[in-house]
Amino acid sequence: MTAAGNPAVNSAARPDEGGRRISISWLGAAPFFVYVGLFLLLPTAIIVLGSIRTLDGGLTLSNFSGIDKPFMVKAFTNSLGVSVVSALGGAILGAVLAYAVVTGNPNGLLRRIVMSASGVLAQFGGVALAFAFIATISTVGFVYVFLKSHGIDIYPNGVWLYDPPGVTLIYLYFQIPLMVLVFLPALDGIRPQWREATESLGGSTWHYWRYVAGPLLAPAFLGCTLLLFANAFSAYATISALLTNGGNYVPLQVQALLTGETEQSQPGLAQALAVTMVFIVVVVMTLYALLQRRTSRWLH
Amino acid sequence: MTKSRRLKLRVFRVVVLLLMGAFFLMPVGAMLEFSTRGTDVTSPRTLDAWLRIAQTPGLVKGIVTSLQLAVITSLGMLALLLPTMVWVRLRLPRISRIVEFICLLPLTVPAIALVVGLKPLYVWININVTPSVLALAFAYLILVLPYSYRSLDAGLAAIDLKTLSEAARSLGAGWGTVMLRIVIPNMPSAILNASLLSVALVLGEYTVANLLNFQNLQVEVAYVGLTDAPTSTAVAVGALLLAFVLLMVLALVGGRLQQQHYVPGQRA
Amino acid sequence: MKVGSLSRQLGLAVVAFVLVAACGSTSNNTSATCSESTAKTATSASACGGMDALVAAAKAEGQLNVIALPPDWANYGQIISSFQSKYGITVNSANPNGSSQDEVNAFDGTSNAPDVVDVGQAVALANTTKFTPYQVATWGDIPAGAKEATGLWYNDYGGYMGIGYNPAKVPGGTINSVQDLLGPGFKSEVALAGDPTKSNQGLNGVIMAAVANGGSLDDVSAGVNFFHQLKQKGNYVPVVGTDSTVKLGQTPVLFEWDYLSTSHGKSVPGWKIYVPSNAIIGGYYSQAINKAAPHPAAARLWEEYLFSDAGQNLWLKGGARPVRMAAMTTAGTIDTAAAAALPAVNGTPQVPSGDQTTKASQYVIANWSAAVS
Numbered sequence: 040m041t042a043a044g045n046p047a048v049n050s051a052a053r054p055d056e057g058g059r060r061i062s063i064s065w066l067g068a069a070p071f072f073v074y075v076g077l078f079l080l081l082p083t084a085i086i087v088l089g090s091i092r093t094l095d096g097g098l099t100l101s102n103f104s105g106i107d108k109p110f111m112v113k114a115f116t117n118s119l120g121v122s123v124v125s126a127l128g129g130a131i132l133g134a135v136l137a138y139a140v141v142t143g144n145p146n147g148l149l150r151r152i153v154m155s156a157s158g159v160l161a162q163f164g165g166v167a168l169a170f171a172f173i174a175t176i177s178t179v180g181f182v183y184v185f186l187k188s189h190g191i192d193i194y195p196n197g198v199w200l201y202d203p204p205g206v207t208l209i210y211l212y213f214q215i216p217l218m219v220l221v222f223l224p225a226l227d228g229i230r231p232q233w234r235e236a237t238e239s240l241g242g243s244t245w246h247y248w249r250y251v252a253g254p255l256l257a258p259a260f261l262g263c264t265l266l267l268f269a270n271a272f273s274a275y276a277t278i279s280a281l282l283t284n285g286g287n288y289v290p291l292q293v294q295a296l297l298t299g300e301t302e303q304s305q306p307g308l309a310q311a312l313a314v315t316m317v318f319i320v321v322v323v324m325t326l327y328a329l330l331q332r333r334t335s336r337w338l339h
Numbered sequence: 340m341t342k343s344r345r346l347k348l349r350v351f352r353v354v355v356l357l358l359m360g361a362f363f364l365m366p367v368g369a370m371l372e373f374s375t376r377g378t379d380v381t382s383p384r385t386l387d388a389w390l391r392i393a394q395t396p397g398l399v400k401g402i403v404t405s406l407q408l409a410v411i412t413s414l415g416m417l418a419l420l421l422p423t424m425v426w427v428r429l430r431l432p433r434i435s436r437i438v439e440f441i442c443l444l445p446l447t448v449p450a451i452a453l454v455v456g457l458k459p460l461y462v463w464i465n466i467n468v469t470p471s472v473l474a475l476a477f478a479y480l481i482l483v484l485p486y487s488y489r490s491l492d493a494g495l496a497a498i499d500l501k502t503l504s505e506a507a508r509s510l511g512a513g514w515g516t517v518m519l520r521i522v523i524p525n526m527p528s529a530i531l532n533a534s535l536l537s538v539a540l541v542l543g544e545y546t547v548a549n550l551l552n553f554q555n556l557q558v559e560v561a562y563v564g565l566t567d568a569p570t571s572t573a574v575a576v577g578a579l580l581l582a583f584v585l586l587m588v589l590a591l592v593g594g595r596l597q598q599q600h601y602v603p604g605q606r607a
Numbered sequence: 608m609k610v611g612s613l614s615r616q617l618g619l620a621v622v623a624f625v626l627v628a629a630c631g632s633t634s635n636n637t638s639a640t641c642s643e644s645t646a647k648t649a650t651s652a653s654a655c656g657g658m659d660a661l662v663a664a665a666k667a668e669g670q671l672n673v674i675a676l677p678p679d680w681a682n683y684g685q686i687i688s689s690f691q692s693k694y695g696i697t698v699n700s701a702n703p704n705g706s707s708q709d710e711v712n713a714f715d716g717t718s719n720a721p722d723v724v725d726v727g728q729a730v731a732l733a734n735t736t737k738f739t740p741y742q743v744a745t746w747g748d749i750p751a752g753a754k755e756a757t758g759l760w761y762n763d764y765g766g767y768m769g770i771g772y773n774p775a776k777v778p779g780g781t782i783n784s785v786q787d788l789l790g791p792g793f794k795s796e797v798a799l800a801g802d803p804t805k806s807n808q809g810l811n812g813v814i815m816a817a818v819a820n821g822g823s824l825d826d827v828s829a830g831v832n833f834f835h836q837l838k839q840k841g842n843y844v845p846v847v848g849t850d851s852t853v854k855l856g857q858t859p860v861l862f863e864w865d866y867l868s869t870s871h872g873k874s875v876p877g878w879k880i881y882v883p884s885n886a887i888i889g890g891y892y893s894q895a896i897n898k899a900a901p902h903p904a905a906a907r908l909w910e911e912y913l914f915s916d917a918g919q920n921l922w923l924k925g926g927a928r929p930v931r932m933a934a935m936t937t938a939g940t941i942d943t944a945a946a947a948a949l950p951a952v953n954g955t956p957q958v959p960s961g962d963q964t965t966k967a968s969q970y971v972i973a974n975w976s977a978a979v980s
């Protein structure tokens with residue numbers, strides 16, 4: 040009824056003043072743009088400009104050359120590796136968990152509990168998370184001790200908790216809830232009629248997933264995986280708390296450059312690293328946004 | 340649904356939920372276990388570490404600071420976003436895509452990268468505006484934008500904003516009245532959701548506070564954790580449980596609130 | 608007439624004299640107070656009107672910002688609380704587990720910046736432009752090599768680098784040499800008590816490892832290499848060792864100062880300290896005042912307190928060796944019981960000079976990340 044607004048009501052309430060009204064309308068959105076410009080766009084501009092300037096103001100790309108040192112490259116390999124694996128793992132396990140929840144009562148207690156828990160755990164990180172895992176599976180953790188006393192040593196070749204495999208496992212702890220949060224709405228969009236239609240046409244469960252639900256969910260799944268990747272790549276608090284004296288990941292290198300001695304590196308290197316991180320995440324998030332748009336066509 | 344399929348589904352659900360439940364509850368259990376340990380292996384469980392929270396001034400200050408930041412950020416987010424989104428929906432629909440894009444931008448700039456650019460800005464703020472830790476709210480508002488925007492957008496989409504606001508305005512209401520008495524009461528769960536997501540983010544935030552040399556809850560938890568791990572763990576698990584309870588309450592209350600407001604034209 | 612004019616002249620002279628004396632004494636009164644602008648640049652207590660004026664000015668400021676002073680580090684907890692109760696000045700202690708580098712990084716020109724710092728040699732030498740010179744009342748007792756000539760920094764206390772360990776987690780129950788740590792029984796056990804690129808304690812741990820592995824105070828590459836080998840073998844824990852990590856059992860073998868290691872005996876029964884006889888590395892920390900200190904008078908009063916007999920003895924009580932120890936022992940003001948309780952040292956200690964520390968620091972900064980990542 041009011042999809043486009045009733046023209047009679049429109050013109051009766053406010054006479055059209057043409058161009059002048061539109062420009063005054065812009066003022067209404069001004070506070071928002073000013074605020075975002077100051078606290079988001081300005082800092083971004085600072086790091087982008089800072090990364091391409093030398094100490095005396097000239098333009099240069101030399102700040103980026105600090106990235107090809109072997110241990111910097113290793114920082115990127117570690118960060119990218121952990122991000123990819125925890126994104127895939129989190130996506131698959133999260134999707135499975137989301138499916139287990141969505142097939143239950145939409146207003147039931149289980150769904151509320153899982154959604155609330157996911158909302159909280161997706162933000163959980165830092166020293167508490169690092170600590171929780173140390174208390175669970177480090178050499179003094181109760182799971183390790185319990186398994187050891189039953190003859191199972193989870194560290195036959197050395198403690199991997201502080202290595203990328205350990206970090207990946209810890210990351211899953213917030214990746215899976217994040218996946219549940221962002222993927223469950225897509226699962227919600229699956230109509231039971233589609234399943235019934237498949238069955239009435241003689242299709243099996245396999246047919247349903249392979250030809251109906253799968254292709255529909257694929258963009259959402261892929262998009263959410265990319266979101267998880269960006270989340271893991273940007274994460275700082277957990278590795279900062281776990282690896283206080285070692286550990287080679289890009290966010291830790293940024294922190295070291297920000298707080299290290301000035302002789303340690305060119306000042307622009309921290310900004311160059313930050314810009315590189317932003318670039319990688321921007322690419323990933325753009326793909327995510329495109330995939331979300333494809334998803335919304337069918338599943339909303 | 341056939342009986343065998345229902346059974347298979349049920350088995351699948353039980354197995355998945357049990358395994359996941361174990362995976363997620365074990366570390367929380369480990370934290371609870373560690374924070375209630377006695378002074379040595381033989382002594383009984385004790386709540387000493389929890390009681391010490393009140394006696395650790397740094398932690399108390401951190402808790403108070405983060406709670407204040409959470410409130411300020413939520414209110415600031417609502418004050419900035421809600422009028423802007425309403426205004427854009429009603430008057431500037433063409434730029435709604437731009438606003439949406441901007442609100443999702445913070446997701447593309449990792450906090451650790453953003454803080455490199457925020458540092459010089461905050462030196463200026465410290466000298467010219469306020470040296471207080473509450474200045475962190477400026478940055479936090481940006482960090483919560485993506486989550487709040489999505490919540491508020493869903494809420495605004497569910498009510499018929501144009502009709503309601505036009506009706507109110509034609510009856511002589513000013514924009515203030517429209518916001519306070521029309522828009523806000525009609526989207527209680529979306530507003531609550533946006534606020535609680537903001538609160539959860541602020542309570543869990545570490546990166547920006549730490550690198551700007553401010554002491555908020557998570558930073559204090561990290562400091563205290565280096566000398567008094569049980570107490571620090573108690574705070575961490577306490578904050579976790581509190582946030583969980585808050586979100587659960589929202590889920591229950593929000594559902595009930597949603598049923599009370601019937602909006603004409605909305606599908607039942 | 609002559610007598611009259613003479614007496615008048617005398618009278619005038621007397622009046623003039625009294626006036627000048629009065630003016631003179633008021634100007635004396637002005638210099639006896641320690642105003643804020645004077646305090647900012649005062650190079651000693653007397654330049655600020657004397658100790659009493661300094662105390663008054665500090666009390667007026669009411670606060671002192673300190674950084675990176677854990678309460679159980681050389682008894683700082685007691686030092687801070689006794690300073691607070693003696694003068695009624697609130698001490699704001701930030702970032703207790705910060706490193707020396709973190710301390711000078713916090714000089715951000717705001718009112719939260721630290722007034723005073725307690726840093727390692729390398730950081731002190733590299734940051735003299737950020738400090739303001741000040742000479743405490745007991746300046747003469749500090750040996751010439753332990754201070755910067757004008758007072759930009761001055762050593763306060765020191766100790767020896769050791770390896771503290773939990774005998775239950777160590778094969779055989781004892782450590783007999785640094786090379787033992789490379790053995791298979793030390794998986795994920797060995798840690799440093801600080802990041803060597805930022806922390807003086809961490810750096811000296813690497814220096815000690817270097818000297819114990821055939822290197823020297825001038826060449827610490829052997830130390831960095833040693834930790835690289837530890838990492839390769841999986842024996843290195845990439846975690847900064849603290850009270851918590853020791854108590855939890857995460858870092859059962861820890862390179863740290865002897866005076867800090869002794870406190871772990873409370874959480875880990877039987878905790879032992881090993882100092883290699885061929886690598887007794889001594890290190891002092893240094894005090895300095897922030898040039899842009901938010902509370903300049905309180906900062907100076909703090910230094911006076913630390914270098915007074917009371918302050919020095921409190922450090923001694925914490926197991927560290929205060930810099931005035933020799934002078935105080937001669938004067939008989941040393942706390943003899945605490946001095947006797949210091950851990951014994953058998954061998955010749957080596958103390959890296961300022962240059963050696965700086966050179967070592969630069970080498971470590973350039974090569975540490977690659978070695979342990």
